Amino acid sequence: MAHSLPFQSLTQVADQLAAGQVSSVELTQAVIDQTQAVEDRVNAFISTDSVDALAQAAAADQRRAVGELLGPLDGVPIALKDVIAVRDQPLTAGSKMLEKFVSPYDATVTTKLKDAGAVLWGRANCDEFAMGSSTENSAFKTTANPYDLSRVPGGSSGGSAAALAAGEAIATLGSDTGGSIRQPAAFCNVVGLKPTYGLISRYGLAAYASSLDQIGSFTRTVEDAAIMLGAIAGHDDRDSTSFKTPIPDYRAALAEKKGPWKLGIPKEYFGEGLDPEVGAAVEKAIAFYREQGCEIKEVSLPHTEYCLSTYYIIATAEASSNLARYDGVRYTHRSADAKTVEDVYFKSRAEGFGAEVKRRIILGTYVLSSGYYDAYYLRAQKVRTLIRQDFLNAYQKVDAVLTPTTPTPAFKIGETADPLAMYLQDIYTVSVNLAGLPGISIPAGFSEAGLPIGLQLIGQPYQEADLLAIANTYDSTHDWNSRLPEL
Amino acid sequence: MFHIMGYSLPATHYSLLQKMNYEAVIGLEVHVQVKTASKIFTRVGQGYGFDENTLTDPVVLALPGALPVMNKAALDAIIKAGLMLDCEIAEVCKWDRKNYFYPDSTKNYQISQFDQPICNGGYVEIELPGEARNIMGEHKKIPLTRIHLEEDVGKLNHGTNESLVDYNRAGTPLMEIVSDPALQSAEEAYAYLTTLRTTMVYAGISDCDMEKGQMRCDANISIRPVGQEELGVKVELKNLNSISYVRDGINHEIKRQMSVLKKGGIIVQETRDFDGITGTSQSLRTKEDAHDYRYFPDPDLMPVRVDREWKERIAAECPERPFDKQRRFMEEYDLPYTITSVLVPDRDLSDWFEAVVAIAGKAQAQAVGNWIANDLLRELSAAQIELADSKLMPAHLAELVGLIKAGTITKQIAREVFAETFGSGETPTAVVERKGLKDDTNSYELEQWCRDAIAGNEKAREQFLAGKDGAINALKGPVMKASRGKANPKLVDETLRRLLAE
Amino acid sequence: MSETPELNIDRVAELARIALTPAEKAEYSAQLGEVLKHIEQLKQVDVSGVEPSAHAFAVENVWADDVAQAGLTAEAALQNAPAQRDNMIAVPKVVE
Numbered sequence A: 001m002a003h004s005l006p007f008q009s010l011t012q013v014a015d016q017l018a019a020g021q022v023s024s025v026e027l028t029q030a031v032i033d034q035t036q037a038v039e040d041r042v043n044a045f046i047s048t049d050s051v052d053a054l055a056q057a058a059a060a061d062q063r064r065a066v067g068e069l070l071g072p073l074d075g076v077p078i079a080l081k082d083v084i085a086v087r088d089q090p091l092t093a094g095s096k097m098l099e100k101f102v103s104p105y106d107a108t109v110t111t112k113l114k115d116a117g118a119v120l121w122g123r124a125n126c127d128e129f130a131m132g133s134s135t136e137n138s139a140f141k142t143t144a145n146p147y148d149l150s151r152v153p154g155g156s157s158g159g160s161a162a163a164l165a166a167g168e169a170i171a172t173l174g175s176d177t178g179g180s181i182r183q184p185a186a187f188c189n190v191v192g193l194k195p196t197y198g199l200i201s202r203y204g205l206a207a208y209a210s211s212l213d214q215i216g217s218f219t220r221t222v223e224d225a226a227i228m229l230g231a232i233a234g235h236d237d238r239d240s241t242s243f244k245t246p247i248p249d250y251r252a253a254l255a256e257k258k259g260p261w262k263l264g265i266p267k268e269y270f271g272e273g274l275d276p277e278v279g280a281a282v283e284k285a286i287a288f289y290r291e292q293g294c295e296i297k298e299v300s301l302p303h304t305e306y307c308l309s310t311y312y313i314i315a316t317a318e319a320s321s322n323l324a325r326y327d328g329v330r331y332t333h334r335s336a337d338a339k340t341v342e343d344v345y346f347k348s349r350a351e352g353f354g355a356e357v358k359r360r361i362i363l364g365t366y367v368l369s370s371g372y373y374d375a376y377y378l379r380a381q382k383v384r385t386l387i388r389q390d391f392l393n394a395y396q397k398v399d400a401v402l403t404p405t406t407p408t409p410a411f412k413i414g415e416t417a418d419p420l421a422m423y424l425q426d427i428y429t430v431s432v433n434l435a436g437l438p439g440i441s442i443p444a445g446f447s448e449a450g451l452p453i454g455l456q457l458i459g460q461p462y463q464e465a466d467l468l469a470i471a472n473t474y475d476s477t478h479d480w481n482s483r484l485p486e487l
Numbered sequence B: 001m002f003h004i005m006g007y008s009l010p011a012t013h014y015s016l017l018q019k020m021n022y023e024a025v026i027g028l029e030v031h032v033q034v035k036t037a038s039k040i041f042t043r044v045g046q047g048y049g050f051d052e053n054t055l056t057d058p059v060v061l062a063l064p065g066a067l068p069v070m071n072k073a074a075l076d077a078i079i080k081a082g083l084m085l086d087c088e089i090a091e092v093c094k095w096d097r098k099n100y101f102y103p104d105s106t107k108n109y110q111i112s113q114f115d116q117p118i119c120n121g122g123y124v125e126i127e128l129p130g131e132a133r134n135i136m137g138e139h140k141k142i143p144l145t146r147i148h149l150e151e152d153v154g155k156l157n158h159g160t161n162e163s164l165v166d167y168n169r170a171g172t173p174l175m176e177i178v179s180d181p182a183l184q185s186a187e188e189a190y191a192y193l194t195t196l197r198t199t200m201v202y203a204g205i206s207d208c209d210m211e212k213g214q215m216r217c218d219a220n221i222s223i224r225p226v227g228q229e230e231l232g233v234k235v236e237l238k239n240l241n242s243i244s245y246v247r248d249g250i251n252h253e254i255k256r257q258m259s260v261l262k263k264g265g266i267i268v269q270e271t272r273d274f275d276g277i278t279g280t281s282q283s284l285r286t287k288e289d290a291h292d293y294r295y296f297p298d299p300d301l302m303p304v305r306v307d308r309e310w311k312e313r314i315a316a317e318c319p320e321r322p323f324d325k326q327r328r329f330m331e332e333y334d335l336p337y338t339i340t341s342v343l344v345p346d347r348d349l350s351d352w353f354e355a356v357v358a359i360a361g362k363a364q365a366q367a368v369g370n371w372i373a374n375d376l377l378r379e380l381s382a383a384q385i386e387l388a389d390s391k392l393m394p395a396h397l398a399e400l401v402g403l404i405k406a407g408t409i410t411k412q413i414a415r416e417v418f419a420e421t422f423g424s425g426e427t428p429t430a431v432v433e434r435k436g437l438k439d440d441t442n443s444y445e446l447e448q449w450c451r452d453a454i455a456g457n458e459k460a461r462e463q464f465l466a467g468k469d470g471a472i473n474a475l476k477g478p479v480m481k482a483s484r485g486k487a488n489p490k491l492v493d494e495t496l497r498r499l500l501a502e
Numbered sequence C: 001m002s003e004t005p006e007l008n009i010d011r012v013a014e015l016a017r018i019a020l021t022p023a024e025k026a027e028y029s030a031q032l033g034e035v036l037k038h039i040e041q042l043k044q045v046d047v048s049g050v051e052p053s054a055h056a057f058a059v060e061n062v063w064a065d066d067v068a069q070a071g072l073t074a075e076a077a078l079q080n081a082p083a084q085r086d087n088m089i090a091v092p093k094v095v096e
């Protein structure tokens, strides 16, 4: 494809940078120009710093000039969801609570990207503290879907998905607690990878639900996702939940691993509520895999219907505790009329948090409160065991599970006001977080109205190389990503 | 029954309790800071007396994105504490979040252990005061409920209109040692804390300096009619920040509860703050505003499994328990109780004692014990130095008692030598040589001094010859004086008797 | 779980330290009541003999050696403080 620089894949720009056909400053400037051209409509970023980005780009060019190329990310503009800490940069988590907060430290993924020479550019908008499925819960702005500005980009990493789709970055990072990377990726026609829990350090990721949160990437292609994963995966001494496992060359594995694969189709994911156009696109993808010689098997994930309830108990319980630190005392917004310490808490939190965050804190506090713990939280943890077991049973028979990413394409901004209806957005994605598995959403077509549709592949724990290869089988032979938004 | 063994309680409440036929039931919750280099869930340094907020990092401050990572040394320390106190060490333990808002807490939850603590059961052996200072008191074992590990909070400094928070202390590893409600008096609580402190210091787990907040105690106190099995309504007493305040506070609370009952009132379950200076207490909160801590397993931390090898490795590092050592010293070295109660509470001092005896021989143990308990401690305190900084080595003291035993120097001369060696580190033999302190008096000289002494005190001679044996002592002084203290007293005595009999 | 979940919003908001307006209380109670009704379905699951999962992949004994490292300066620690004095965080006087 011969798209303009901001719409090229990471692989493409990395090749041109390496060949000296383009400089990092030129590339970064092109991305900045594109951002300036569309940002008034897309609203993907909470903050940007072009001077800083160009300085990083110039440093990358200087390395290149002396032959010190750090790798494929060297000099490539990458935007981070505004829940990931970058030293001396603002970190808002989409919340008024952190409106003025400047991080004194780097997240581990930030350090890794810096070490890889990436140009850290733009802080992507998101639902406040990553709670939401539409990016409407940001305290600062509502991001629009580049493919239809009247629609949501998905969430909570909507800014990261929209920024990439609109050519405002070459790749972006998001976080996924219940589908927050895969669902916006599906809505915005990009690849969204949520790796296995523990593969990427969470150190420096403002926590929503600790046992479910995982950082992941948005890219234009599966190959780009493999490059990004190689750069940010790996054990971290600062995260006790980070897993010690060898990190293979994911990009090389794409060529090495050819299949044919055994793919499982869980019948529970193709029932009521699935939009016919989404269903049709997924069926076509299944047909494609079958043509490639893959064995398609029906599998059962019998506890699927309990995933959302389990998710909302565990996620809100953990969130109610994780967000207790935002209290008006040390570094957050403090209410101007706090006369007592209790005022500092009650008023600062009332003013600093938006409605969805308050709702989830209330729910999470309730399910943990005296007398309810066993009925809610403990039971949810047990059901979680059963949900994970469902997947492990399926993996006795198949290499990966294939499902739609979302029940419908992107919905209209303001359309889904009811929290429960919004929660149902995550119906196909939350199980993956509960089971801690890797999941990827790849572009799989468009609705008649021109809205992107995503296909989800769910892999085995820490087998990202396989998952990426399976996804690449489809992605490298389809060119949905060449259909750019009309902005 | 209410306990009274050879010591006296302040008359008022003992008699009141006894008169009404009531007994007190006390449980203690003791927090002990663990002496590690870094904090419990992050690697920034920990310590006391640093400038405000200079021992923090993103984890301590609970900045967005910060995550905890366990400190291995803190786990080693609590296992050691558990083994010292005969606890059962759990095979698996986990971390829980205790959720509550307070400005000294940065996360507004404390990482602690709720239903799976690392240590269960065990006991603290206590010694109650004996009938006299030189008589060992009764020993009892106070059963423990559990010991768990958790993180300390920051420190609040209260001004007139505002409170200022220093987070240096936040995240310091903290052991919470919970006793059964099994203590019966303030004296027992006092003894309990004394043993705990000695044990922790012995094992190198903590310095337990209550002034620095390294050991803190809360007491749960209730009273009930003797014979009643059910516990009375308990009152929690907080801020007991010295061992004496613990004793005073408990006595005060027992008295308060008794007088409430006597007036026909009822005891309310509450938390009270005891002021050690004024000796008064006031209610902080009642049960109605009790916390709902919403404990749940901390998803940021992984469980801990303690296998046999780990326990055995720590067991090998455990020192002998202080009371075991005291019993051994009394048996093995035939030391009197008073000497052991000076030596044993100080691990370094008792180790030093054994190092001397190892060289000097067990026969010298009592002499060595006396030298340490009297002379060494006096010199150390006069010089205001620690034993570790002393120039006097165990070999020196062994040499010194050897010189006395051999009759080379007298006990009196030995004092002078001791002081010299203590000050300079010069060996006792060298001091004796250099200063010519050896009893090198020849018999001719000694005989001449004795003759002079007898000739100079006719009255003493007559009294002695008249059968008053003690009169000989009056003759010894001049001889010792003439010999400048070097003469062997035994030889002087013999010589005088021989000459007097002439 | 009770038949009709009762969420005492006053008590829970108190525990969570969030001041809610009467309108917010009414709104959230209604919305969360719906969510709780949905969550009620969990009681249909037979969880007897099932171990709870606190982590998707629990690993034991994850720790670090006790080596002290430099942290933040007091200035960096307080750089985002809403109120400070004498290198400490200032809050309205705490009365226990």
Ligand SMILES: [Mg+2]
Pocket (backbone or CB within 6 Å): A132, A133, A155, A156, A178, A179, A180, A183, A426
């Ligand atoms: Mg979401």
Ligand SMILES: [Zn+2]
Pocket (backbone or CB within 6 Å): B031, B150, B176
């Ligand atoms: Zn405690």
